Amino acid sequence: MISADDYKKAKEGDLKAIENICVVTWEPLYRFIYYKVQNREEAEDITQETYVKTLTYLQKNNAPQKNFLGFMKTVSLNIIRDRWRRKKRAGVIVNFQEINPEETVNIDEQNDIAQRLFLKSALAKLSQEQQMILDLRIIKGYSVAETAKLVGKTEAAVRTAQHRALLALARILDDEG
Incomplete structure (x- = not known):
């Protein structure tokens, strides 16, 4: 503050x-x-x-x-x-004759995309409430107090829900990974 x-x-x-x-x-x-x-x-x-x-x-x-x-x-x-x-x-000017298809797709980018898709599918297995709390707290960076106001819960309930959501997500990732 x-x-x-x-x-x-x-x-x-x-x-x-x-x-x-x-x-x-x-x-x-x-x-x-x-x-x-x-x-x-x-x-x-x-x-x-x-x-x-x-x-x-x-x-x-x-x-x-x-x-x-x-x-x-x-x-x-x-x-x-x-x-x-x-x-x-x-805009971007691209000369298609100079492009090497093997160089255009970076291995790191492929891994990043695969990880994002894997994480997205794991998040989809959480309840709507868990998804919303993780989105607000971790992705969007809201504080516990702000999240509590937005979801209509107490701060303690938000902290507990976040903890449980992260545990559930970890279990899902362990099972699938």
Whole structure:
């Protein structure tokens, strides 16, 4: 949680306050961006660009103090959309005579795809509630309190459900793997 004092000092350019804001928001912001782009390098670039823009907004008094992380996620989504538009507009020129089919499919990519499909099929075997809690907590990076509000349960119930869902997922992966 970003303190009002850190927020005020960051507006004034205090590096320690800016660092505190970065420490508090980095992990959930990076997870959110990575979930959207599915590429580590691109997620890191977008995260960095998001910090530059949001801190500029903050120092110009254009950033909200309430739900600053939500504001940062909105900025990151706009950056992602801009990048997609630029890629779409620029296009890619491909010379099909120079392509070697054996080199086009990377073994690591095949393994990543296979692992994702394997994990997706294992997740599908969990109950809807377990899937939702794992999605909110692990994939989307929501806190226990935020998840509890969204699913209408207590924080303790969310922690218990998450633990049980992870145990069930581990059993499924062991049985199938």
